Each structure stands twice: as structure tokens, then as C-alpha cells.
Amino acid sequence: MMRAQLLIPVGVIALGVALSSVYTVDEREKALVLQFGEVVSSRTAPGIGFKIPLVQNVVKYDDRILALSTQPLEVTPLDDRRLVVDAFARWRIIDAVKFREAVGDGGESFAKNRLDGILNNAIREVMGSVPSTAVLSNDRTALMNQIRDIAKREANALGIDVIDVRLTRTDLPEQNLQSTYERMRAERQREAADERARGGEAAQRVRAAADRQVVELTSEARKQAEIVRGQADAERNRIYAEAYGKDASFFAFTRALQFYAESLKPGSSSLVTEPDSLYFDYNRFMKSLGPEADGN
Known part of the structure; x- marks a missing residue:
């Protein structure tokens, strides 16, 4: 009876020792077996492992890809324009x-x-070797790859592989934003003024050319009008001369009628003369024009 009572605690102790000598490794973990703080074995494959109870212990690390977001960092590119950068690794x-x-x-x-x-x-090393325009551009792949390669080389001493680095934000410090916006606004206003000045100059050239062309066309038109008018007057004089040569009295008669028509226009002519004036005596008027008008 006493023997049975002693076997129970011994069995429990033995079971506890046996269980404490067994450990499991998940497929998402890496495990190290330590003895007095020193690594005696490592296990990367999932499954069951064994260790010496009370003498050895097991530490486990995550075998998955982990993420790290850096705190906002101020950097100074080549053009001394300070920027705030965030990164994700x-x-x-x-x-x-x-x-x-x-x-x-x-x-x-700690890692x-x-x-x-x-x-x-x-x-800091990569950003300090390029101007701010390269940092603020949409395509920063080359810069991120440089940062990744440098970090990968340095982190190798920790047993860590840096898989990827991404710049999540590249911006100006808050205290510099307003002055930068003002400078950008002034630059755009200067460019707009230059464009307006060039446009005004071009418009002035177009107006001057148009005015010159108007003067030239008007002068040419007046010249042609004078030529046509001169030709018409010459033709008119020729017709008059020809008509006079055919019948001088009829020519004088038509000229007298033309004279009356021109001098007695309705509503615009006033004539003050004596009743026996030559104006109202056609025969005397015709004689006053000359013997040719009197019809021989």
C-alpha cells in the first residue's frame, strides 16, 4: 500500500519531466534550444522537438514576413531643401x-x-545624394531600391533580410510649407505675366500688320478708283465731244436742261432774279452759250 502511494507522485513527476522535455514548432515559427543562455540547436521545420528539462529552454521567433513603419524623419537633399520622409519596410x-x-x-x-x-x-544617406526634385517625383523606385540595398547589407549582421522598403510620404516641413507655396505662387504669377506679355507683343504685331495691310489695300483701292474715274471722265468727255460734233444745238439744249435740273432741285434751291432775266429766256440763254448752241 505504501509502495503504491509512493509510485503515484513519482509517476506524476516523471510525466511532468517527460512533458517538459517536449516542445513543438509551428510552421510560422523558428525555434532555438538554449542551454545556460548558449544556443545548442535550432529548428526551422514544423514538428515536435526534445530538450533536456530544467537545463535547456526553447525560444521561438516569428518566421513570417514582418512590417516596420519608421517615424517621420527630416532629411536634407543636395539642394538644402529640408523634407520630411516616412518609410515602410x-x-x-x-x-x-x-x-x-x-x-x-x-x-x-529590440530588433x-x-x-x-x-x-x-x-x-539619410540616399536622400542626401539627390536633389529634392528627385525625392518629390512620382517615380522613386530607384531611390527606394537603394535604401533597401543599404538596409539589407546592414541588417544581415542581425540575421535579418530586408525584403522591401517603400517611401510612404515625402513632404516639406510644416513651417516651410507656407513660404514654399508663396514662392511657387510667385513663380507661377511671373510665368503668367511673361505669357501675357508675349501674347500682347504678338497681338500688337498682328494688329500692326493688319493696319498696314488695310492702308495698303485702301491706297490700292483709291488708286484703282481714281484710274477708273479718270477713264470714265475721259469716256464721258469723248461722248460729249462726239455728241457736240453731230448736233451742236441739241447738245446745247441738253446742257441747258441739265443746268436747269441741277439748279432747281426740289426743296433745296432758291433763286432770286429779275423776270426778264436771261435765266428764264431759253432763246437768249441759248444765244449766250454761243453761235454753236443757236444751231447756225
Whole structure:
């Protein structure tokens, strides 16, 4: 009876020891077996492992791709125009032994702090080698790849692989935004004034050319009008001369009628003369024009 009572605690202790010697590794984890703080073995494949109870212990690290967002960082590009930059990195533990030796008991939180410093230094180094226009452009792939390569090289000593780095924000410091906006506005206003001045100059040239063309066309039209008028007058005189040569009295008669028509226009003519004036005596008027008008 006493023996049975002793076997029960011994069995419980033995079961506890047996259970404490077994550990499991999930497929999302890496495991290290430590003995008095020193790494004695590592396990990356999922499954069951064994360790010496009370002497050895197991630490596990995440085997998945992890994310890290940096704090806003002020950088100074080549043109001394200060910028605020945020970055986002994706990283993974590739060597658990080296990782343990580098971070000790700090684990992943300590590794994030170390990696944050590495990223900040890489960002400062890359951003300081290019002008701000390259940083603010839409295509920053080359810059991000440079930052990633520098961070990857530095983080390798921690057993970490930096898979990707992305710049999430590149902006001006808040205190510089207003002055920058004012400078941009002034630059755009200057460009607009230049465009308006060039447009006004072009419009003036067009107006001057149009005015010159109007003068030239008007002068040419007047010249042609004078030529046509001269030709018409010559033709008229020729017809008059021809008519006079055929019948001088009829010519004089028509001229007298034309004279009356021109001098007695309705509503616009006033004539003050004596009743026996030559004006009202056609025969005397005709004789006054000359013997040719009197019809021989």
C-alpha cells in the first residue's frame, strides 16, 4: 500500500519531466534550444522537438514576413531643401542563431529598434545624394531600391533580410510649407505675366500688320478708283465731244436742261432774279452759250 502511494507522485513527476522535455514548432515559427543562455540547436521545420528539462529552454521567433513603419524623419537633399520622409519596410528573420546573438533577450522588439536606426541612416544617406526634385517625383523606385540595398547589407549582421522598403510620404516641413507655396505662387504669377506679355507683343504685331495691310489695300483701292474715274471722265468727255460734233444745238439744249435740273432741285434751291432775266429766256440763254448752241 505504501509502495503504491509512493509510485503515484513519482509517476506524476516523471510525466511532468517527460512533458517538459517536449516542445513543438509551428510552421510560422523558428525555434532555438538554449542551454545556460548558449544556443545548442535550432529548428526551422514544423514538428515536435526534445530538450533536456530544467537545463535547456526553447525560444521561438516569428518566421513570417514582418512590417516596420519608421517615424517621420527630416532629411536634407543636395539642394538644402529640408523634407520630411516616412518609410515602410518588410523584413524577415532568416538566421535565428545570428538573430539571437545580435538581439539577446530583447527579441523582435529590440530588433525593430535596431532596424529602425538602420533604415533612418540609409534614408539619410540616399536622400542626401539627390536633389529634392528627385525625392518629390512620382517615380522613386530607384531611390527606394537603394535604401533597401543599404538596409539589407546592414541588417544581415542581425540575421535579418530586408525584403522591401517603400517611401510612404515625402513632404516639406510644416513651417516651410507656407513660404514654399508663396514662392511657387510667385513663380507661377511671373510665368503668367511673361505669357501675357508675349501674347500682347504678338497681338500688337498682328494688329500692326493688319493696319498696314488695310492702308495698303485702301491706297490700292483709291488708286484703282481714281484710274477708273479718270477713264470714265475721259469716256464721258469723248461722248460729249462726239455728241457736240453731230448736233451742236441739241447738245446745247441738253446742257441747258441739265443746268436747269441741277439748279432747281426740289426743296433745296432758291433763286432770286429779275423776270426778264436771261435765266428764264431759253432763246437768249441759248444765244449766250454761243453761235454753236443757236444751231447756225
